[in-house]
Amino acid sequence: MCQHRYMSNAAPNALSDPATDATALPLIGAEAEPCCPPLTERPLTAEEAVRTAAMFKALGDPVRLRLFSLVASHEGGEACVCDISDVGVSQPTVSHHLKKLKDAGLLTSERRGTWVYYRVAPTVVAAMGKMLGQHAV
């Protein structure tokens, strides 16, 4: 599941061994607690709103949302850019959107050899879900 016509062996996705999975989750790194209480608890402050809106904004574009969904639902929880081709935009545009998702803290990237792999940042996404009133774990 990666239509590369280069380097036919050395299955790229097979590199995601358990050890890699465990250590590949530093998430956003700088910020362990992404943001803010549920939106129903109290009004957000201006600063909280700015930080949080950036995350929602990142998912507020159809192409980015598809990219995010594509990575999130991909086998092994990660996908390389080569797995993405039919999103309807050029490849530089895909790269541009992936960077935005990464900057928003929703995705992390890791280069392994020739390919770059993206995976979702679970805690950040979970925090967004909680803000929308999904109090249950």
Place this chain on the structure above:
Amino acid sequence: MCQHRYMSNAAPNALSDPATDATALPLIGAEAEPCCPPLTERPLTAEEAVRTAAMFKALGDPVRLRLFSLVASHEGGEACVCDISDVGVSQPTVSHHLKKLKDAGLLTSERRGTWVYYRVAPTVVAAMGKMLGQHAV
């Protein structure tokens, strides 16, 4: 909690009696099932992404996110525009943003007398939460 200097009695928020509350929840009306499975289940189609991105986009602005949080956390689950004043933008801008939230299906509005009351559309917001991986109810 509504600094109107007109019509000193007839407490506006007191109008939210149980009967009104029960009937004030037709939600988005047209669309009972807002959208889409969890983002981790399968890649979104283009059409799904467009519909869903519009909802996330609505929350992707700091002012709108504050407005939404303000309505969601307000007493009685509803707030009139007069309850909102310190968001840092002019009143027409507030109205503009409330309309956007309404168009996205995240808020509903109802006019009762002089004032217009906004409340959140619970099913739509819950659906967004579920898409972010909060599978539990």
Place this chain on the structure above:
DNA sequence: TATCTATGTTGACACATGTCGAAGTGGGGG
């Protein structure tokens, strides 16, 4: 009816954003 208040709408403007082609970077293979 006239007038006041609470909201929504319009028009205009500056700015942000999505998009692409072209050029740049980084790593593997021959």
Place this chain on the structure above:
DNA sequence: CCCCCACTTCGACATGTGTCAACATAGATA
């Protein structure tokens, strides 16, 4: 060493978006 491939960055462009002042509308009160 050079080429090829995967991916990113750059420059430019059209379009979208947030913002406001000014105007329009809807009820309520007198």
